[in-house]
Amino acid sequence: MNNSNSALGITKQNKPKKSLIKIIKPYLFVAPILFFVIVFQYYPFLKTFVFSFFKVNVAGELTKFVGLENYIGLWKRPDFIKSLIVSLKFAAMFLPLSVISPLLLALIANRSKFLTKFYQTCYALPMAVSMSAACLIFKQFLHRRVGLFNYLLENMGTYDNMTPINWLGDSTWALPALVLISIWLGIGFDFMLLLAAVRNVPSELMEAASLEGAGYWRKVISVVLPSISPTLFFVICCNMISGLTMAGPVMILTDGGPLGSTSTLIYYIYTTGFRSTNYTLGSTASIVAFLITFVFLLLNFMYEKRGVNYD
Template identity: 35%
Template sequence: MKANIVEKQSDQQSVNIFQKRRQQKLFWTGMLYLSPALLFLTVFLFYPMFKTLYFSFFQTAGAGIVQGFVGFDHYIRLFNSELFLGSLKSTFMFVLYTVPTGIVIALALAVIASEKLKGIGFFRIIFSSSLGISVAAGATIWLFFFHPTLGVLNNILSIFGVSSIKWLTSSSWALISVAITTIWMNIGFNFIILLGGIQNISEELYESAKMDGAGYWRQLLSITIPLLSPTLFFVSVVTLINSFQTFGQIDILTGGGPSNSTNLLVYSIYREAFYNGRFGYASAQAIILFLIILVFTIIQFKVGEKRVHYQ
């Protein structure tokens, strides 16, 4: 009897050792497959992040050579700098201009393009056309639109007797002009995602609503928008992050001017690092921008997910 018990325990131990070895083998096999991605992320994501955090606590020379530890001095200087606080304000205003407006316009276009009308495919191509245009090309196009004398926008305004607007050279209009350009650039992506979400909604729901006497607007508000909420949530998160990281159109259209009215945080980081050679100061701004995006994203997930309705 005791021999049988000992034999069973020995067999169980052998099984446990075999399972443990098998799990280890599967783990290292998985790590082997993941190693190229992990290497890529380490070189291009994790290392730059930790290096940025490291630089933010040190004074650096023009070539990024560390000269001495300064602690939180860069952060204290930032929040005592009118230039940085102005950049922070401009960034929040820019996000406020671009995110809600861009999502609403893209949603309206997606609703229109989801209708079963003759030739609607042509309009779907037009609505999504900005998706295939690079930031540099798109900003250059709008650079001609905003031209004070030859620009299309001012020529249209002159038809209605409205005086020309200094779109890019006025501190009152420059941020709005960049926001218009950014909204146009983001519409293509948002439109494609929202249109896909609308087309994924079952037609049976609309047919049942019609049988109950629901009109077009009732169907839109009671079926389309609630069932599209997961897609809207995704689009809002992505658009918010992209707005905080806007750079290309600012560099081409305004260069941060006039009077630093379009000197958003990303562009301010670029100028401090590569124009002024203050990598530590720029790194502190980058950390602050990262924290701002992180906080807003967490708020979106905490608040937004409560309003998301899954089918």
């Protein structure tokens, strides 16, 4: 009996140690990346949030608490309103094209035909090109005089009665040109995600649709899209965030011009917060940009319950 009791005592003493190790173990794996997330994401965000309620000098020091005065003043600034409108315009053009384009490429690449592997590699190639390099390449393509785009349009007879388009120097065409570049930059990753989703569509569902006489596009709409809706929803969310927070191509190609037609909300934050050292305005605009993106993403998740099929 004593031996059995002692054995039970040892077991009871060992159980808490094992359970404690099991509890701590996942956090040990997360700890290294968690440190960088806290230091480089959560702490800067919290600091920016605090700055938005204060007057901040050029040295980054809090001088006066003003409450919501910064937010009220921000919405009265025409340059901020213009940058917000530019961001919404960009997102409205970018989001549908950035989802439809890789989806069509995934449907094309899913068919096993000659040179299919070559096409797949070409579609995924933008993933291997940095944003800076891609922007400089497109800058040459979109050049008014020696650019490839204008050369092709001229050979097609488009410029018979008009001058070549100044893609990055015309307020009408600069934003659509940035949309085109941004779509190309992100199409590789989205293509890979959607191709994997399309390939995982149950073959029995496709065969059943074929037996019922459904054509190719009917099968895509009725079978493929519902089956890949979780991946499609993820792509939509990511591209929505990318569209509302785009700034890199603007910094490299247009610098917000011409006449502020490409000055997006994030670029506005960059110019006010870093170039002009107006940390008060930059911090307030940053929080507003976060809230706008969060609201759009929240609306998207509200639709998820009805539009996404996880079966």
